[in-house]
Amino acid sequence: MERVERNLKGLKVLDFTRVLVGPTLTQLLADNGAEVIKIEKPFYGADERHNAPIIKGKNGFQSGYYVMVNRGKKSIVLDMKDPECKEVIFGLIKWADVLCENFAPNVMEKLGFSYKAAKEINQSLIYCSMSVFGQEGPYAHLPGYDIIAQAMSGLLWLTGDQKGPPMKSGTGIGDVLTAGFAWGALGAALYYREKTGKGQHIDISMRDCLASVLETGVVRYTLSGGKDIPMRSGNHHATMTPYGVFNAGKDRYVVIVALNPNHWESLCQAMGKEEWGKQEKFKDNLQRGINQKEVNEVIEDWLKAFDDVTDAIKILQNAHVPASPVLTIPELCQDQQWLMRNNLVEVNDPVFGHMKVPASAMIFSETSVYNPVPAPMLGENTSEVLRDILHMSEEKIKRIIEKYDGK
Secondary structure: OOOOOOOOOOOEEEEOOOOOHHHHHHHHHHHOOOEEEEEEOOOOOOHHHHOOOEEEEOOEEEEHHHHHHOOOOEEEEOOOOOHHHHHHHHHHHHHOOEEEEOOOOOHHHHHOOOHHHHHHHOOOOEEEEEEOOOOOOOOOOOOOOHHHHHHHHOHHHHOOOOOOOOOOOOOOHHHHHHHHHHHHHHHHHHHHHHHHOOOEEEEEEHHHHHHOOOOOHHHHHHHOOOOOOOOOOOOEOOOOOOEEEEEOOOOOEEEEEOOOHHHHHHHHHHOOOHHHHHOHHHOOHHHHHHOHHHHHHHHHHHHHOOOOHHHHHHHHHHOOOOEEEOOOHHHHHOOHHHHHOOOEEEEEEOOOEEEEEEOOOOOOOOOOOOOOOOOOOOOOOHHHHHHHOOOOOHHHHHHHHHHHOOO
16 A cells, blocks of 8 residues: 555644754654754754765755755754844744754753743744753753763763773764654654643753663662672673674674573574583573673684575574674665665755665554655755745845845
């Protein structure tokens, strides 16, 4: 069945976000059918317009980073300190259902657009603020990015080799995870508003979001009275074995998980180590964790004996042992399972031309999130928004556009 309806059709979003966390959230909203109006700085635009990869085409410069997280939005150029533009912004706040921003705390307040000010003209507005440490507290004023949140959440400390230094995630995991939390929070706030008519302020901290994925890290510490201090465990789980990334030789790596008794016995049989399933030192996760070095070495020796590690993975999968290769980015982009779920969307960008970018990772039975609409050029929709939403005069629109080089 072709799905054309959108979950959030009719939802009106005012987007003050930039870089990754905020644009990722508003991209999810746009993919689900919301009308997203992005407020950008005159001449410069949003920060992510200046992130690589960047090319120059017949219609100017364009950033692949920007296209990736701004498909289907509308861009208007306004100076948030200009009294005339402030009037426009307040008009858009009155129009909006949702306002999203990820400035440092107090920036919106200093500009005159705090939640308190916004609520005075739109009682039902849902105002979503995303920052590293939250809107209040002793750290709230500190500047921050994803890597700061990783450092201050404990995640960076737990990541890396056992004898090596802390290691950051390979991607902006805090930005994307926080966008996911904010997406869920918006859903809850919209449901609450549906019942009560009341809007509210959502305060999302990237550090809080990352600290929530430490798994048993905090619980191990609190339950032990501070005696169990979690440390880095490299490519293997700190307490459960086997659960990790195994070196298969020839620059190939395999993930294997065999924690419950059935998976463990199946792994032992696949490797020709049936007797291990009966030995006391390997009888459960606790014992295998104590003897992790021996278990991991035997598994890696078995994997390295194959000329093609794909054969080993097939043996494990046929035995119903959770196992997979560690894919490179090119391998992911050619993976049939990933592609058949429409995880890439093709857009016809005015600068790049036809290009593929990641799609929203959601599938609904009745609605679509497939969004091939290109990201807007800077200020592309200024005239449209001022005329169609705020019903401003052509003279006033012309004055603002000429002042800030919009469209």
